[in-house]
Amino acid sequence: MTVNEKELAERVIEISGVNTRKCMKCGKCSGTCPSYDEMEYHPHQFVSMVEKGQIKKLMESKSLWTCLSCFACIERCPRSVEPAKLIEAVRLCVIRQQGANHMKACSVPDSIDENMPQQAIVSAFRKYSK
Amino acid sequence: MTYSYYPGCTLKTKAKDLDRYARLSAEALGVTLEEIEDWQCCGAVYPMALDEIATKLSAVRALDSAKRSGRDLLTLCSACHHVIKRVNNDMLTNDDIRLKANNYLKLDSVYAGETKVVHYLEMLRDTVGFDKIRAAVKNPLKGRRIAAYYGCLLLRPAGVMQFDNPENPTILEDFIKAIGAEPVITPYRNECCGGYTVLEDKKIAERRSGMVIGSAAAKGADTVITACPLCLYNLEANAHGEGAPVVKYFTELLAEALGVK
Amino acid sequence: MQRIGVFVCWCGSNIAGTVDVEKVASSVAGEPGVVFTTNYQYMCSEGGQGMIRRAIKEHGLTGIVVCSCSPRMHEATFRKTAQAAGLNPYMVEIANIREQCSWIHKDKDEGTEKAVILAKAAIAKLNLNKPLTAGESNVTKRALVIGGGIAGIQTALDIADAGYEVDIVEKSPTIGGRMAQLDKTFPTLDCAACILTPKMVDAAASDKINLYTYSEVEAVSGFVGNFKVKIKKKPRYVNSELCSGCGVCTEKCPSRKAPNEFNMGLNNRGAIYIPFAQAIPNVPVIDPEQCIKLKTGKCGLCEKNCTAKAIDFTQKEEIIEREYGAIVAATGYRPISLENFDEFGYAHNKDVITSLELERLMNAAGPTKGVLLRPSDGEHPHEIVFIQCVGSRDTSGCGKPYCSKICCMYTAKHAMMIRDKYPDTKVHVFYIDVRTPGKNFDEFYRRAVEEYGVDYIKGMVGKVAEKDGKLLVQGSDLISNEQVHIEADLVVLAAAIEPDPSVRNIATMLTASIDTNNFLTEAHPKLRPVESPTAGVFLSGVCQGPKDIPETVAQASAAAAKVIGLLSKDKLTGNPCVAHSDELLCNGCSQCACVCPYGAIDYIDKEVNDHGKREVRRIASVNEAVCQGCGACTVTCPSGAMDLKGFTTRQIMAEVDAICR
Known part of the structure; x- marks a missing residue:
């Protein structure tokens, strides 16, 4: 993970308010996601990839634009990890860049x-x- | 009972029916809706990131307006309700957001989540009461089989929305019974219609809404009702073919039953 | 003036790693009363205890301070040591320099400084200690077991086997509990009824065991060895003496609307019913909510058809009072309500069932006579999905934060039995982790996979939706990284278990503590797992924490052993650290009696001599056998009359002074 990517990961954690350590890797978020097939990285992968600092891959992912913000993963997560908040934060990391709309x-x-x-x-x- | 009323942009344009029938029905039920002055678009999606402040301000303005008039703020469009209710929760519980939003707005007095946000359906259930509605119905919609479509925004996240059981809601079914029709319960009533991704990829909304409509049709519903203009758009766009139910705003059926349509 | 010895323990490196034990010993050598200090690697060992005994004798010590671990751990040990050397056991003070010091400090200087302060406080207190002698009380040689499931039955059988009388109070009409509802038991697959019903019969046949079924504990007073309990016997409306158990009444009853609790509501029962064929006692009970006669005065078909003339609509609730030396809570569990988990479709789909419902569907005595049929249409299911951890390990507020412990194994059991009986059935199990720590448990689970071809999918289901009579199960398969969609005929939810809600009331009556999940708390999680912190109250089965049948039976026998140990004593030695009222200061205001959780304070009229003036005053009097030494009265007393022996206000202030010095 590059220095820049580490900063990005910290930023994603900070603005999402998500504690990735609470995840028990049950996969219910991805089991419930209605947009699963439209994504190359799925809700549960956002949690583990943010934890590992792999933000750039996520920023290039089409998942950012196909997440429906339906809050199903947020509602049904048994550990209140709430992956959609991470997807939102990564999406902001992209569109807040100059000319990256x-x-x-x-x-x-x-x-x-x-x-x-x-x-x-x-x-x-x-x-x-x- | 008088409410401060926040209609939102879509209700002034593409979703005039949602608004019009709501006003007519409210009047028939003895509820006064007083549109707040100078309301602005709520932004339609709740900004989830903790550092998003400016995008929450229009909701705070509406909330503060209701606070100043000393009334509860009534909403109707699911998206507006979702945004305003959640921003209000932030103002109540998140010190950082409250401080920054107030610093921006420089209101006469600090806004700290004092206003109660009430959805039109909650008003029907909790203030008017479904029993009273049943008594006020002039044209019961007898024989109509109606599937309630809640979508996402009214129900989730349940901890903040406090609207109904997010997985087994009953408010719209109770409403349907009150206007004399038969509720049809479908498993996809709280699954997403595809939402705004219709601008990104129409096929997503097609698949999602097709499933909702297909399920309602299979269970013999003649009508699907919603409180959300975008849900209505997506569902309607995919409600074709024989036996497909019509998609209506719930307020239209209420007005019909109350004989004010 | 006391002659105090101070003994500083290293606890291996537990203390010595963060606290300079030599320095602690030398720093307190000049404290008032201290005549001897030393340190040693393991003070609790025979070597350490010998060192204490020798020092007491050689230096003529009148009291000792041991700087070591928590008094919960070894206070009793060192009191015995002191007693062996001729000291009163209450002339021992513990300075906890492990849990309160070495374990929480990283810096050795800081740790040492705090250890010295704690030692000085203990010395200051000990200077004011007085020898204390505990009182004695009698023991009622009878035990009460609350709950008649396998836990309560096993506890009662063991107590009875040792020759003591024991009463079981069971709130439902029969003993047997949850186990009676089960079909087969893991990991041996023997039938639950075959191993449970003989025990039920033994309990009923034992002349030492008295069953109060359809009864509830109403009130508990008293203390260890001497509990007084009120038991409410609910009216059965059937005279147990006359009833022959023929069951004709249950067939004739025209009221058929009540869901059959024993079959988890999968079918209905009459208003007069016997829960199941092997019920004990085999006497029906009339449900007053359902009985047409009791509600409207008409009907009475059961009465007309009863040749034994056992039906008695005039029966009333009855309260009986009994005395016990010990009480065992065995109140059991129930599956949680699934109202917060309707993404799995339980509320609207008959073919989404709980595991306990499946037990009834698989059971030969169940509503389908043991043939696995879908509740919706009575067809054979050909594809079945099991979902584990429904509401377990859930910190979102919808479910329970703990692992329910039994679900992994019973799900493997169900999956295996279905594949065995109906080989054409596809069986999928969604799991988060498969937890099988137990003798022959993992082997059992692997057999389900390897021999029976059960499809285990690592992941969780997110949605179950009904379509054209099929259940569309959407879940994640984390290993293959895909979302899977299964068209199932039946979905089985492994619902989390929770303590039976009656436990809250029982806990209040017993002054036994419960944790945030309503499980009864044990006196020590490792060393006293079957005792409640309240003396004379013991724990058996799931009321203490999730556990399977083997563990429940083991704990039930352990609780029985503790009860037998208690009942075998003729006299009980109390705790001498009890409250005591200074009759010259007491103004009889009753505030102490109001706060006392044990009802240990009474008021007496007593003639007192107040500086030469004789008068009769109303003063507080503590029943030392009942007082648990909690100290609530001492802090409530407005006149400072109440004090706690061994923890007097002076002693505590001396400790505070020593800390602040």
Whole structure:
């Protein structure tokens, strides 16, 4: 783990408020995740990879954009580890970088239709851009 | 009973029905909804990171507005309710967030989570009471088989939302019974519709919502009800084919039953 | 003036590693009363104790301070040592320089400084010690066992075998408990009924054992050797003397709505019922909530059909009072409610069941006569998923933080039995860890995997959803790193176990402590595992912590041995460190009696001589046999009349002064 990556890991722990040591590696988060098949790293892997400091791999992962923020892993975690908070923190590590927005305003008109509620667009902007 | 009311952006545009029928029904039930002034968009998603302050401020403004008028803050859209309820919990329990948010806002007096946030459904259950609604129903929706779709935002995380049992909720089913219809319980009523990922990859919402609709259809529901505009959008977009239920806001059915639609 | 010897223990390196023991010994040599100091590697060993005995004699010591481990560990040891050398055992003080000092300090100078201070405090106290003599009390030679499951039955049988009388109070209509509901038992797979029912019969047949079934403990007073207990006998509405146990009444009863508790609600029972065929006593009971006659006055079919004329609708609740020398809590467990775990679909799917329900479905005397059928449609299940740790090891607030201990083994048992009986059935087990520490336990689990082909999946299920009569089980397989989806016919949840809720009331009545999970606390987790901290109260079975049948039986016999040891004594020596009221200071205000948790304080009118003035006053009087020396009265007494022998206010202030000096 590089110095930079170690700092990143500390940052993720700090802003997520997650204590990865509480995890008993039961896998219920990944058993419950509705977006499992859309992810290459799954909720339980976020916990162990953050613990190991492997943040860069996670930052490059498509999992960040396919997590639904449905809070199922948070609700059902028997140890209150709450992996979605780690996914959110890693996502912020990406989009807080200069020019690293995942969703750009110019691409939005192509993704929407006349029925789509404002709520969808606002949510996506909050999740995918800074 | 008078509430400060936070409608949110979507209810002023794409989800006018959700708002309109809620107001009509409230009036019929003797509940006054007073829209707070100068409300701003809540941001639609709760900012989970502990260092996110600015993104929580519009919720705090709405909460403080209700506090100043001395009323509970009533919400309707699931997303607004989720964001405002959770931000309120932060203001109540997280010293750091409370301090920083107040430093930003420089309100007349420090806001520390004093306002009670009430969802429209909670108002129906706890203030009006389902028995009273049953008595007020003019057109009972007899013979209608309705599946409640809770989604994620009302229920989770249960510790903060304090809305209902997150895995076996009953509030919408009780509501359905109160308006004279038959509730249909589906196992996916608290599983995600796909949410905002519809902008990232439509197929995700297709799969998620398709499952919800398919399950409701298989169990013979003619209607699925929700409190969330985005859920409604995703579910509706995937409710096609023969036997697919229609997707409605719960307030529309309430207004219909109360005879104010 | 006392002649005090100070003995500093190294406890190997436990103390000497962080505390300069030589320095402690030399630093206190000049303290008031100290005439001898020394240090030694293991003061509790025969060598160390011999050194103490010799020093007492050679130096004419009147008291000793041992600087060592916690008094909970070896105070009794050193008191015996002192007594052997002719000292009163209460002329011994312990300075705990291990738990309170060496173990919590890293810096040797700091540790040493604190050890010296603790030693000085003990010396200051000892200077004010007086020899104390304990009083004696009688022992009622009868024991009470609360709970008639396998734990209570085994404890009662062992006590009876030693020749003492023992009563079992069981709240349900029959003895037998949870074990009676089980089908087979691990790891031998012998049938639970075959090994339990003979013990039930033995208990009923023993002339030393008296069964109070359908009864509850109502109140407990008294103290070790002399408990007084009120037992509430709930009305059965059936005269046990007359009833022949023919069971005709249970067949004729038209009320059929009550869920059958014994079958975990899988079928219904009548309002008059016998829980199961081998129930003891084999006497039915009428459920007043369900009985049409008791509710409306009409019906009475059971009465009309009873040839023995045993039905008696006029029976009333009865309170009986009994005396006991010892009480054993054997209140057992129940599976937790699954209302917080409906991601597994228990509330809405009949085919999602608990392991205890499966026991009933597998049992020849169960609702399906032992044929494994789905509760929803009575079909054979062809694919079954077991989910372990449902509510166990859960710190989220939904479940229990502890491991329930029995689930890994019974799940392996269930999986194996199903594969054995129905080889066409696929069986999957989702597990977090498989915990099999026990004789022949791991071998048993491996047999399930290797011989019976049970599919163990490391991971947890996140959701069970019903679709077209199938249960879609979605879980993670952590080894293959994939999310698995299984279409199951039956899902079995290994629900966590928790102490039976009656234990809270029982614990209050017995002044026995319970932990945050409502398990009864043992006097010492390692060295006194079957005794409660309250003298004369013992623990048997799961009420103390999760355990399986072999462990329960072992603990039940251990508790019985402790009871027998107690009942075999003719007299009990009390604790002399009890409260004592100074009759000249006492103003009879009753505050001490209000706070006393043991009811040890009474008030007497006594003539006192107050500086030449004779008058009759109402003053507090402590029953020394009942007082446990907790000291609550001493801190409550507004006039300073109450004091605790061995821990007088003066002694404690002397300790504080020594620390602050």
